[in-house]
Amino acid sequence: MTVRVAVAGASGYAGGELLRLLLGHPEVEVGALTAGGNAGTTLGQHQPHLVPLADRVLADTTVDALAGHEVVFLALPHGHSAEIAAALGDDVLVVDCGADHRLTDPAAWRRWYGGEHAGSWPYGLPELPGAREKLRGARRIAVPGCYPTVVSLALAPALAHGLVEPNAVVVAVSGTSGAGRNLKPHLLGSEVMGSASAYGVGGTHRHTPEIVQNLSVVAGRPVSVSFTPVLAPMPRGILATCTAPLAADPGDVRAAYATCYDGEPFVHLLPEGRWPTTGATLGGNAVHLQVTVDPDAGRLVAVAAVDNLTKGTAGGAVQCMNLALGLPETTGLSTLGVAP
Ligand SMILES: NC(=O)C1=CN([C@@H]2O[C@H](COP(=O)(O)OP(=O)(O)OC[C@H]3O[C@@H](n4cnc5c(N)ncnc54)[C@H](OP(=O)(O)O)[C@@H]3O)[C@@H](O)[C@H]2O)C=CC1
Ligand SMILES: CC(=O)N[C@@H](CCC(=O)OP(=O)(O)O)C(=O)O
Structure with a gap:
């Protein structure tokens, strides 16, 4: 099984950590990489540690660039995910690292973030009681805040x-x-x-x-x-x-x-x-x-x-992708830290 994956926000911290983990994931092929103002530059200019992808050119964050992938990770500022997800279709797995779909109460959303709530998605913290079941087979996932x-x-x-x-x-x-x-x-x-x-x-x-x-x-x-x-x-x-x-x-x-x-x-x-x-x-x-x-x-x-950036965002996001795709939950993920 090879899953084609796009990362929006690839020049940022969460996007960089996602790519570090995805490069080590045995079932993943890294597809489109997108950014905002840094579109047109190479990934190597922003993420020098990701040597295999150094020459990849960042595209503008558009639905066209992200379409054609089985999984799309959104590592963008708040407010971008609903429109992109709606245009990508229900069969694409969209994993949002932003806050847009985490809160279930629209009034809480309005109070803390402002504007209209875009609706809640299955919450990407599998270790909470009842959460793992909702993530299996999901096609929209809201990754928690760190x-x-x-x-x-x-x-x-x-x-x-x-x-x-x-x-x-x-x-x-x-x-x-x-x-x-x-x-x-x-x-x-x-x-x-x-x-x-x-x-x-x-x-x-x-x-x-x-x-x-x-x-x-x-x-x-x-x-x-x-x-x-x-x-x-x-x-x-x-x-x-x-x-x-x-x-x-x-x-x-x-x-x-x-x-x-x-x-x-x-x-x-x-x-x-x-x-x-x-x-x-x-x-x-x-x-x-x-x-x-x-x-x-x-x-x-x-x-x-x-x-x-790892279990607090990108690692949790990959863990949720594994669950949603029916892969073993630990695929491509290590618990080993870096010391000292
Ligand atoms: N950092 C963390 O520990 C955590 C972050 N998150 C969430 O993950 C998401 C990304 O955060 P983080 O990586 O820290 O942020 P960064 O600021 O490091 O990266 C943001 C990314 O989004 C791109 N971007 C910014 N504005 C736009 C735009 N208008 N259109 C398209 N792309 C845009 C940037 O591209 P460019 O370089 O071109 O500007 C960059 O690639 C946020 O929603 C954040 O809240 C969640 C949990 C923890
Ligand atoms: C040190 C620091 O500034 N941390 C951030 C945490 C951001 C985060 O976890 O992401 P979301 O914005 O996706 O919720 C903050 O306090 O805003």
Whole structure:
């Protein structure tokens, strides 16, 4: 089986990571590569690590360029996917790395993103209860945001099994590639190096409703989340510290987590006493996770690390493609990190 795959947004960070993984995927042939203003330049000018594709010329992001492929990955800014997907036809698998189709509630979309909601697609986090079944055979997939991937997986077992009260506090540190390859003053080396900064504080980050949506479905009741992201001086990786008040009788918290993720190829509950590091997850399609109880504070504490570009975007997207096409879910994906 050889699947012809196009990548829109190939000059960006998510597009580059998609191509790195797709070049190592045994069932994939890389077809059209598209961009915005950088159309007409070669991929090698933007992604020097992708040597086999260095001479490929980036096309404009048009339906004509993307048509004729069995799979189209969209690694574009928000707002582009609905129109492209509608023109590509129902038989093409469209995997959207953007936010357009993640939220199920149109009112939440209007509040957090503005404008009319384009509708929700099957949500590309297979490890959430019930999600994998909806991804098998799907032809439209909404890949989660990077923070929602790691936070949802860190807290889902606690909420699914009633180990905690339904209100969580999350502080998550992210590398700068999470912000994309944009020329923004706050992303300049001189601003970021040697300094960490909180942003989107006070419930204002647009990933809050996505995290709340995921955890409320898992818990079967409304969950509130106080989410604070922090920009850190590193190119990749997210480390999320998630806490919630313990329920009256939580039982063996670690055993509950171990049972939940038993057999999940991409979620690694660390041995007791060891805590996740972003470094250990870099380049791998894995979430590293640890959980404990803080008895004095009466809180469950879960810490999780992920590479925002791999399991946090592109790796998760390839995992979902595998499920949708009926391939083994782990095809072309490694959990091995890069160290040191
Ligand atoms: N970075 C991350 O960790 C994560 C990103 N995502 C999502 O993935 C998507 C891509 O993000 P990311 O790679 O970080 O962003 P980048 O800014 O790095 O890349 C954006 C890509 O989209 C292209 N593009 C920009 N504007 C247009 C346009 N008007 N028409 C066509 N193409 C355009 C750019 O081309 P050009 O170079 O020509 O401008 C580039 O290839 C976004 O929706 C983002 O939210 C999701 C999870 C995590
Ligand atoms: C460090 C940083 O800036 N991170 C980004 C996360 C973006 C992301 O995950 O993607 P979506 O835009 O597709 O949701 C942010 O906070 O906006």
